[in-house]
Amino acid sequence: MFEAIAFYLFAALTIVMFTITVMTSQALYAITTMAAGMIFISAFFFILGADFLGAIQIVVYTGAVMALYAFGMMFFDTTRKVVEKRGNPQIVFVLGVLAAVLVVAIFVAPIVSNNIHALYPAHEGVGNSQAIGMVLFTKYLVPFELAAVMLLVAMIAGIVLAGKKMDKSLTLMAEEDIAKAHPQHESHHSAGGHH
């Protein structure tokens, strides 16, 4: 009973929050409602017994990803209204059909999955975090290490992309100054022979 009440409450809250995120024309409303929606999603993980996943959801999404977005929004003009796209009706139609097929596939999936069995069943008598550790460091060790390398690559890429020439505004500089500031672009253009 408690589980049902919690599920419906957080489902309604999450749907409302993400609808505001998608529909609003203010960037600040979008980022605020999305942070709230991420917190509410972690509630589902706690209901489902995936405690570690819920904690990771709060730490990574509302801690790291949202902070990164807030940091990125300092560069952009957030007070300006976001202009919406007048969509191509054919593309919208095709994507709508694809979404409908996806919905059907998701609804059929539990019927098919009655035949499958648990590949790595949860250990009895241990908590969720401990069971996660047992599976993660035995069966999924190589993907775990690959994810670590990928995060390192992403960190270096973020630092290189965002941190370079942070004291200069490339929008306010003339094209010649930019070319002077980036001599490798100049040589690349002359070597390419086009442009």
Added chain:
Amino acid sequence: MEVTLTHYLVLSTVLFAIGLIGVMRRKNLLMLFFATEILLNATNIAFAAISHYIGDLTGQMFAFFIIAIAASEVAVGLGLLIVWYKRTGKIDLDQMNSMRG
């Protein structure tokens, strides 16, 4: 009043559809990133629910790797977006046609 796997899958589908609507109607690239985050979170709910109802931890493992991928995607994408904004002063999708694609 028992909450079954279908409830979670319906919720996941609804959230995924909301994210898809966002991807289709947004022109601002930052707002487009928000919509992709919603898509990834919707799949995470489905993975966690299936993991719980089948009694297998594989779904949670996939959710972890999805979270890791989302974090690195945000780092790289936001870095590229900042560089683009410094060069052009705009982050609208329609104006990114310098490759004439």
